[in-house]
Amino acid sequence: MNIVNKVTIRHLKENKRRTLVTIIGVIISVAMLTGVSTIGVSFMDLLKRQTIADKGEWHVLYRDVNPEQLEAIQKDEQTKKVILSKDIGYAYLEGSQDEYRPYVFLKSYDKEGFQHFPIELSSGRLPKKENEVVISEEIVTEALVNYKVGSSMKLEIGKREAPQSEITGPLQQDSALNYDENGEVSEQLVDLQAKEFTIVGIMKRPKWEIPWSPGYTIISYLNENSIGKEEPLNVSVVSKKLTGSFYKDTEKFAQTIGISDYEVNIELLRYSGVVKSDGMRQALYSVTAVIMAIILIGSVSLIYNAFAISVSERSRHLGMMASVGATKHQKRNSVFFEGMVIGLISIPIGILAGLGGIAITFMFINSLIQNVFSVTVPLKVTVTPGSLIAAVIVSVITIFISCFLPAIKASRISAIDAIRQTADVKLTGKAVKTSRLVRKIFGIEAEIGLKNLKRHKRRYKATIFSLVISIVLFLSVSFFTDNLKKALSLQQERVNYDIQVGLGYEDDEQFLRNIIKTEEITDYNFITESTLVSMVEADKVADPIREWDGFEDMLVDGKYHYNIRLHALKDEKLQAYAKQAGASFDDLKNGSFAILHDTVQFGDAGTGKYTETKAIHLKEGEELELFRPIDDETNETDEEVETEETEEEKLQSVGKIKVAKFTDQVPMGIKHAELGELNMIVSESTFKQFGLSEEESTPYLYLNSTDPVKTQKKIEEVQRIKHFIANHYQEKQRDEQLILILSVFTYGFISLITIISIANILNTISTSVSLRKREFAMLKSVGMTPKGFSRMIHYESIFYGIKALLYGLPLSFVAMYCIYYALGHAFSYDFFLPWLSILYVVIAVFVIVGISMMYSSSKVKKENIIDALKQENM
Known part of the structure; x- marks a missing residue:
């Protein structure tokens, strides 16, 4: 060295x-x-x-593949592994106690298939011969058919056909059991062939099995050598290398070998970076x-x-x-x-x-x-x-x-x-010149403090740079966190309640009192709902709808058909909601006014982009005329009926309603509307003005509970299976926990950024102050008092903070917009500023700078003036 x-x-x-x-x-x-x-x-x-x-390890699945196509797939340079499978067909499950699943569905895999597809055995082993099968344990637990490992199964295997079904050709596992208008099964099995199998294992229900499928899955062994030449197969492929052009390459390859029916494993590809x-x-x-x-x-x-x-x-x-x-x-x-x-x-x-x-x-x-x-x-x-x-x-x-x-x-x-x-210190009059207002407003200490900063310009700039970077870092990460939550919310159907209970019976009042008094209930909301229609001028329709191909053809007399979801709240809840939205409760209570939730969130299936936009372009005070759909035979001779006739329906006016306020918040129990829908919240008295029948309005009770499962059991005990009950606790909990997980990581990230920022500022300021010991000693030697010294340090802190904010905030806004622009490739919503975070930053800058300056200067105060004047560094 x-x-x-x-x-x-x-x-x-x-x-x-x-x-x-x-x-x-x-x-x-x-x-x-x-x-x-x-x-x-x-x-x-x-x-x-x-x-x-x-779903198994595979990237693309080709269906109904013939031998020539199979050979082409096997020889393709991108093919790593080939998995063969075959959907053999359906057979009646004799002795089944499940009337909704009367079949077994027989599927076979080759040796590679058992390695790459998820088959979890409860007992026994996997098939090794064509006449061996593993059955789903649900056949024993749900269908109550007493099969065991070693038992034989005699099956008549065929195809499902339903003459009255809209689906042409044989029905598959994604088609539920078909019923006629009398509730009788309206399908049958055709082309039956008798086969006998030996059960060698019992497996858990495959996760890729569709819940509403009518057949319990059983799996056999597929021997490639015994397959007939004309017998079509399903071929799953594991690719060697995944690139960004995988989708285009797969489509091109399928067209080349003449396969039109294929499926790509979108989820696995996405998580593999494609x-x-x-x-x-x-x-x-x-x-x-x-x-x-x-x-x-x-x-x-x-x-x-x-x-x-x-x-x-x-x-x-x-x-x-x-x-x-x-x-x-x-x-x-x-x-x-x-x-x-x-x-x-x-x-x-x-x-x-x-x-x-x-x-x-x-x-x-x-x-x-x-x-x-x-x-x-x-x-x-x-x-x-x-x-x-x-x-x-x-x-x-x-x-x-x-x-x-x-x-x-x-x-x-x-x-x-x-x-x-001489490199760091500038002593020219111009370099350290300050405004006279500084001394007049803040005093001589402030002027000296400002001159000190200008005298040590490089250290001053280094400190300002540290503060600016800290501001930009904190606000950028905070904005990024808020935008991630926003992006996540665009993909979720947010549920803000645990349990939904359908009402509409004579004893509902007593029922409501009994339920609301339950100790587990933390909040509730009673809402009467109805779906109406409004015809809206084309220029007021939401932007994404107007961008649709064929939008002009959807108009009727220049107007677009909006579905209006009308929600009536009890006065107590409506008053709180009106306050939150900034609307007048008296107007809502006594007039035909509504609060309009004017924000919709949707995903574009074509581009994969999630968007938040205005549901409609209206102004406060504007009216919408509401209509109820009616049959052609209803009210045809009534002269007071106003109708708008379309190809599908006639509309009867029920009245007009004004927009009191717009809001992006919904009350408990109301879900966000879809594109082409509007959520309008009104009082019960306004709701009654429209004269809707009981069939046109449905009352619901929405509950939040500390123990939703226990609450549901109590409701079932009270109502004796009369009311409709839907427990959305798990869905709500999943949404909340996703936000929690996101917050854990992002706020952990913010904490690390904050630690870096504070360490940065403390290190820069304390070192800068330490290097000025001789300067401070000179000021004390010419008569600066401890009080004056403290005031000088305070003013320096203020100057640092103001200058840092003047540079830091605009740069932060630029960084925020860059993040917003980056997310804009997949998510579309209005740009917003995190005002609360900005307030925190403004306060934090002065607090951190002040504490750093005071901490550093407290050490300087203890220095002996003579010893400090002798030191070499300035």
């Missing part, structure tokens, strides 16, 4: 606090990079393994790039300042080295050597810390993940060489960028400038 590097090591040891802060900063940076990549890889691995557990939607792919890549950029910028800001301050502290030593012959190359390399030492210590610890933190997090949330996603496979920390290499490379780049400018600066330090300390 040369003398320059030895001096660098000694300097790191002498400045233990700054070195430790730098090392911790790099460790946090590397841990975040490792954590982000590991979380992404681990979740994709979880979803991939679960998809294989549910996405059909270009928008979703662009959103994924763009957001990942933004996150990595945020981490990189935050890390560089912390580490760069540490190295910049280090060079400032070492400037005299570097000058002395230059005076005895040190070259520019040696001085520059001393800074890079310092970065290398920091990296060698920090990067391995950071990787271990990141993996350890993720492992601990997974340990605590694994059970929650399994409940939320209904997964049967555990969430494991998945580490790939690529993710680790990426973390290391980005960390090395981060340290290099952080060292580069300080290294260049170090190489340019001359012996005279370093010894005189």
